[in-house]
Amino acid sequence: MKSIKSIFILFSLTLLASCGPTKNTEKELSADAQQAQTEVMNKHPQIAENFANSAGYAIFPNVGKGAYVIGGASGNGVVYKNGSKVGYADLKQLDVGLQAGGKAFIEIIFFQTESALDEFQQGGYELAGNASAVVLEEGVSKSVDFQNGVGVVTMPKAGAMAGVSVGGQRFEYHSAQ
Incomplete structure (x- = not known):
């Protein structure tokens, strides 16, 4: 019975990570990304120079993560090159470790070079x-x-999560054209 419960939890979290939060339109996602950028720059002015000096960046305005030993995270973002939107990206994460809870956060990936x-x-x-x-x-x-x-920056939005986990993130890119 215990192994069935573990398999169910693993399946549920994998499903959560594969579905993830979605935006109805690219326009809404772009607006959320711009709002997240403004919020980060207003609350943390030292980060503003990274937007100006990086070759590009990806903003994931609403990443959701949940975990109970096995965790999953998912989000959608907008990719910019020299300050102009060039595409969209999907973020997926699956990790294992001592962790429990759920949270939402903004994630920004800065690219120093082209x-x-x-x-x-x-x-x-x-x-x-x-x-x-x-x-x-x-x-x-x-x-x-x-x-x-x-360089990766995250800013908590809501939720509480405790623990230590090991895992990576995978991204898929889609051109705006």
């Missing part, structure tokens, strides 16, 4: 489980840590 952005746009891009993200907290000034030309 080659890092080009690699992301080729599709099937993955951030390894050891990739670190700068977590923006109210009133705390932090700078973005870049690894291999990529």
